[in-house]
Amino acid sequence: MHSKNPVELKGATLDKELLDLMPWELIKEFQAFVFENGPHGVKIGAVNLKNSALQRYVKERFGRKVEWFNVTEDAVIDILNNNRPDFKTELSRLAQTSLETNDNITRIADRIISHAIGQEASDIHIEPLRNETVVRFRIDGVLQTVLNLPKNIHPPLIARLKILSNLKIDEYRRPQDGRIEPEEFPETSLRVSTMPTLFGEKIALRVLNEASKSISIDELGFSEEQKNIILENIEKPFGMIVASGPTGSGKTTTLYALLQLLKREGINISTLEDPIEYTLPGVNQIQVNPRFDLTFASGLRSLLRQDPNVMMVGEIRDSETATMAANAAMTGHLVFTTIHTNDAASAFTRFLEMKVEDFVVSSTIILVIAQRLVRRVCNECATKKKIDKAILKKIRERPDVMEALEKKQPGITQELEKYKFRVGKGCGKCFQSGYLGRVGLFELLTPNKEIHDAILDHASSEQIEAVAFKSGFRDMVTDGIDKVFKGITTFEEVLRTTRNT
Numbered sequence: 006m007h008s009k010n011p012v013e014l015k016g017a018t019l020d021k022e023l024l025d026l027m028p029w030e031l032i033k034e035f036q037a038f039v040f041e042n043g044p045h046g047v048k049i050g051a052v053n054l055k056n057s058a059l060q061r062y063v064k065e066r067f068g069r070k071v072e073w074f075n076v077t078e079d080a081v082i083d084i085l086n087n088n089r090p091d092f093k094t095e096l097s098r099l100a101q102t103s104l105e106t107n108d109n110i111t112r113i114a115d116r117i118i119s120h121a122i123g124q125e126a127s128d129i130h131i132e133p134l135r136n137e138t139v140v141r142f143r144i145d146g147v148l149q150t151v152l153n154l155p156k157n158i159h160p161p162l163i164a165r166l167k168i169l170s171n172l173k174i175d176e177y178r179r180p181q182d183g184r185i186e187p188e189e190f191p192e193t194s195l196r197v198s199t200m201p202t203l204f205g206e207k208i209a210l211r212v213l214n215e216a217s218k219s220i221s222i223d224e225l226g227f228s229e230e231q232k233n234i235i236l237e238n239i240e241k242p243f244g245m246i247v248a249s250g251p252t253g254s255g256k257t258t259t260l261y262a263l264l265q266l267l268k269r270e271g272i273n274i275s276t277l278e279d280p281i282e283y284t285l286p287g288v289n290q291i292q293v294n295p296r297f298d299l300t301f302a303s304g305l306r307s308l309l310r311q312d313p314n315v316m317m318v319g320e321i322r323d324s325e326t327a328t329m330a331a332n333a334a335m336t337g338h339l340v341f342t343t344i345h346t347n348d349a350a351s352a353f354t355r356f357l358e359m360k361v362e363d364f365v366v367s368s369t370i371i372l373v374i375a376q377r378l379v380r381r382v383c384n385e386c387a388t389k390k391k392i393d394k395a396i397l398k399k400i401r402e403r404p405d406v407m408e409a410l411e412k413k414q415p416g417i418t419q420e421l422e423k424y425k426f427r428v429g430k431g432c433g434k435c436f437q438s439g440y441l442g443r444v445g446l447f448e449l450l451t452p453n454k455e456i457h458d459a460i461l462d463h464a465s466s467e468q469i470e471a472v473a474f475k476s477g478f479r480d481m482v483t484d485g486i487d488k489v490f491k492g493i494t495t496f497e498e499v500l501r502t503t504r505n506t
């Protein structure tokens with residue numbers, strides 16, 4: 006293998022022909038590109054020449070003489086920035102001629118999927134409106150329109166996606182669920198759901214990364230203090246640890262990270278999930294499937310017969326599952342689960358609403374971790390800036406944020422406009438957004454005697470929170486303000502993701 010640096014590529018653009026040999030998404034994924042295609046073979050530049058997935062791909066794709074060249078990460082970024090095909094233009098062109106050829110519909114569907122994966126979108130929404138179809142991606146937690154297509158594309162596009170996900174094409178009055186395993190991205194799968202709406206069928210695709218990656222608790226954004234609380238509680242022999250927050254707030258990732266900490270010889274860990282988001286080596290993961298009567302409740306019942314030490318119940322949304330999970334926690338199991346509540350205190354009242362006995366709630370829940378995900382300031386283009394007027398106004402309208410600021414630095418709210426905070430200007434690496442990656446905002450609640458009493462009194466979540474504050478509880482907004490001061494995220498992100506309800 007060569008490892009000379011093709012310096013002449015710096016800032017170069019590639020011929021469209023060469024780009025077509027290896028799609029943009031794969032250039033990004035593999036950090037590699039074809040820069041010459043001649044009669045004697047292809048020349049490929051790659052950051053990591055030993056990447057076995059890349060080697061497999063190249064062997065299958067080109068199958069003849071390949072010369073390898075080592076290139077820098079910057080060279081790949083340059084190539085991406087200079088050659089990134091305009092997704093919108095390309096797809097609009099395909100859409101215009103789509104009704105003449107079925108092949109175009111296949112390409113439109115494939116390109117939407119590969120583009121979403123390339124952009125690291127977590128969801129794809131294809132929504133029919135009265136006169137057009139809108140394609141939206143959720144990237145770093147924010148849903149954004151990426152494409153508007155003519156309405157006549159909608160039915161064949163939906164049909165194509167249904168074929169890919171093994172759904173019935175002629176069923177469009179009832180919601181359906183399926184799955185797509187894209188060939189070009191073997192470690193990614195998409196969970197598909199369709200829903201009839203006024204102007205046609207809406208389809209939503211959840212992008213799932215099945216690569217077994219080890220998620221470390223250190224990457225999630227917990228403070229040292231929060232980490233100690235977690236470590237102390239997951240070593241307890243029984244009880245329930247609840248992660249709470251809306252969909253997409255990173256609850257499951259947090260629980261996976263906690264399970265990783267527990268994974269050791271002699272401990273049996275089983276999970277019930279829908280969907281299984283990552284593969285966890287050494288853990289028995291069970292996919293919930295109501296079609297075969299494998300629900301959270303029935304799965305939990307069978308699981309308990311096998312007497313695992315540690316269980317994770319992906320989500321609790323009904324009374325039966327809530328009661329069974331709580332009883333399991335009472336009878337010597339450590340149970341991890343997630344629940345949809347806005348804050349930590351509401352987790353207790355939600356269990357009461359789901360008809361779990363008050364004494365069971367107060368004695369089993371040992372820790373609630375409520376969370377949101379915020380975008381991280383891009384390190385490549387970070388700079389210090391005064392707060393925008395519009396954001397200042399929003400901060401002043403949020404008493405909880407003002408209070409957290411005053412707690413952090415008394416007097417600061419009087420002259421907030423004078424302070425500078427870290428924000429991203431936007432660069433090639435963060436696709437001009439100023440953000441790269443995400444981090445959690447957390448609030449942790451471990452019930453003490455006073456909180457137990459409040460639960461037994463059926464106190465409201467506000468009352469429980471008030472009791473918690475007396476013993477040093479730090480809420481999510483406080484955690485967010487800490488992370489703004491540290492330059493990890495911005496006021497906009499904290500305002501966007503935390504809300505007084």
Ligand SMILES: [Zn+2]
Pocket residue numbers: 383384385386387429430431432433434435436437439440
């Ligand atoms: Zn940037």
